[in-house]
Amino acid sequence: MDLTASDLTVARGxxxxxxxxxxxxxxxxxxxxxxxxxxxxxxxxxxxxxxQPAMAGEVTGAGERIAYAGHADGLKSMLSVGENLxxxxxxxGTEGISGALSAFNLETLEDRLAGTLSAGQKRRLGLARLxxxxxxxxxLDEPTVSxxxxxxxxxxxxxxxxxxxxxxxxxxxxxxxxxxxxxxFDVTPYRxxxxxxxxxxxxx
Amino acid sequence: MIALLTRDLRLAVRAGGGxxxxxxxxxxxTVLVPFGVGPQTDLLTQxxxxxxxxxxxxACLLSLDRIFALDWEDGSLDLLATAxxxxxxxxxxxxxxxxxxxxxxxxxxxxxLGVLLNxxxxxxxxxxxxxxxxxxxxxxIGTFGAALTVGLKRGGLLMSLLVLPLYVPxxxxxxxxxxxGAEGLAVQTPLLMLAGISxxxxxxxxxxxxxxLRINLR
Numbered sequence: 001m002d003l004t005a006s007d008l009t010v011a012r013g014x015x016x017x018x019x020x021x022x023x024x025x026x027x028x029x030x031x032x033x034x035x036x037x038x039x040x041x042x043x044x045x046x047x048x049x050x051x052q053p054a055m056a057g058e059v060t061g062a063g064e065r066i067a068y069a070g071h072a073d074g075l076k077s078m079l080s081v082g083e084n085l086x087x088x089x090x091x092x093g094t095e096g097i098s099g100a101l102s103a104f105n106l107e108t109l110e111d112r113l114a115g116t117l118s119a120g121q122k123r124r125l126g127l128a129r130l131x132x133x134x135x136x137x138x139x140l141d142e143p144t145v146s147x148x149x150x151x152x153x154x155x156x157x158x159x160x161x162x163x164x165x166x167x168x169x170x171x172x173x174x175x176x177x178x179x180x181x182x183x184x185f186d187v188t189p190y191r192x193x194x195x196x197x198x199x200x201x202x203x204x
Numbered sequence: 205m206i207a208l209l210t211r212d213l214r215l216a217v218r219a220g221g222g223x224x225x226x227x228x229x230x231x232x233x234t235v236l237v238p239f240g241v242g243p244q245t246d247l248l249t250q251x252x253x254x255x256x257x258x259x260x261x262x263a264c265l266l267s268l269d270r271i272f273a274l275d276w277e278d279g280s281l282d283l284l285a286t287a288x289x290x291x292x293x294x295x296x297x298x299x300x301x302x303x304x305x306x307x308x309x310x311x312x313x314x315x316x317l318g319v320l321l322n323x324x325x326x327x328x329x330x331x332x333x334x335x336x337x338x339x340x341x342x343x344x345i346g347t348f349g350a351a352l353t354v355g356l357k358r359g360g361l362l363m364s365l366l367v368l369p370l371y372v373p374x375x376x377x378x379x380x381x382x383x384x385g386a387e388g389l390a391v392q393t394p395l396l397m398l399a400g401i402s403x404x405x406x407x408x409x410x411x412x413x414x415x416x417l418r419i420n421l422r
Contacts, residue, residue, distance in 0.1 A: 086284075
C-alpha cells in the first residue's frame with residue numbers, strides 16, 4: 001500500500017506554509033524532503049503522521065502504519081536503554097529488542113540509564129525505537145542530527161534493511177545518506193503564498 | 205496500556221520522579237495546622253475533617269503538572285499520540301498512575317494524621333472512605349487541567365487556577381462525608397454524591413482531556 005499525499009496544504013500556527021503538495025511513496029522506496037530551514041518540512045511530516053490536521057487535501061495510507069520520530073527522541077532519562085526500548089515494544093505490541101539494539105550498536109549500553117548517554121547515543125536509541133514499532137512507514141524528522149559518520153552509515157543500513165522488507169521511509173534531512181532507493185522531493189516550489197490565518201486562533 | 209502504567213509508576217519511584225512529594229506536603233500541612241490554631245482540642249476536632257481534606261486536595265494539586273509536562277518536554281507525548289493506544293486510554297492511564305502514586309498514599313496516611321488533629325473516634329473510618337472515593341476524582345479532574353495547560357511555559361499556576369474551582373464539588377461532599385461521619389450523623393447522601401462525582405468524571409472527563417491534548421499537540 002502506498003503512502004500518498006494529494007493536494008495537501010499544511011499550516012503552522014494557522015498560517016499555511018506549504019500548498020498543493022502531492023507525492024506517492026511506494027513500499028521499498030524512500031522519499032527525502034529537501035528545503036531550507038523554515039520551509040515547512042517538519043509541519044508536513046507532523047501532518048502526515050496525523051499529529052495535526054491538514055488544512056486541505058488528504059493523506060492516505062498513513063494512520064496506524066506510521067512510526068514517527070521527531071526532533072526529540074522521547075527517551076526517559078531515568079530508564080535504562082533496554083527499558084526504554086522494551087516499553088515501546090510493548091506499546092506497539094511487538095517482541096524482542098535485540099535486533100534493534102544490534103542494528104544501532106547499542107548492546108553494550110543496554111543497562112545504562114538513557115540520561116547518561118551522549119547526544120549521538122541518545123539519537124541512536126531514538127532511531128532504534130523505530131525498529132521495535134514494527135510499523136511499515138517511517139516518518140523521520142532530521143534523523144541524522146548529532147550522529148557521527150559511522151552512526152549515519154548504521155542508520156542508512158537500517159533504513160535500507162527496512163526498505164528491503166517492504167517498508168518505506170519519508171524523511172527530512174540535509175545530508176546525503178547514500179541510499180539508492182531514495183528519491184529527493186524539494187518542498188520549496190510548494191511554499192504557500194503569504195496570507196492571513198484563516199481561522200481565529202482564540203476560538204480553536 | 206499496562207506498559208504505560210508500569211512505566212509511569214517506575215518513573216515515579218526513581219530519583220527525580222517526585223513520588224512522596226505530595227505525601228510530605230500533606231504531612232507538613234497537617235502538622236502545621238495545630239501550631240497555627242493553638243492547643244484547643246475541641247476546635248481541632250471540629251475542623252479536622254475539613255483540614256485533612258483540604259490538605260489532601262492541595263497535595264494532589266502539587267504533582268499535577270508532572271502528569272504530561274515531562275512527556276511533553278522529551279517528546280514522548282508525540283510518540284504516544286502516534287502509538288496504537290487511544291488517546292482516551294492514555295489520559296485514563298495517566299490519571300490512574302497519578303492516583304496510585306499520589307492519591308493512594310494520601311488515603312493511607314490520612315487516618316494516622318487524623319490523630320494529630322484530634323479527629324473524633326468514628327471519623328477515622330469515614331475519612332478513609334471519603335478520601336478513597338474522592339481522590340480518584342481529584343486525579344481525573346487534575347489530568348484534564350494538566351492536558352489543558354501542557355506545553356505552556358510555567359503553566360502550573362494557570363493550571364491551579366483552572367483546576368481548583370473544578371475541585372469544589374468533590375471537596376464539599378468529601379469533607380461533608382468525613383465531618384458527618386466524625387459527628388456520628390448519617391452520611392449516605394453526601395457519600396452517594398461523592399461517589400457520583402468520582403464515577404461521573406472518570407467516565408466522561410477522559411474524552412475531554414484527550415480532545416484538548418490532541419489540540420495542544422498540533
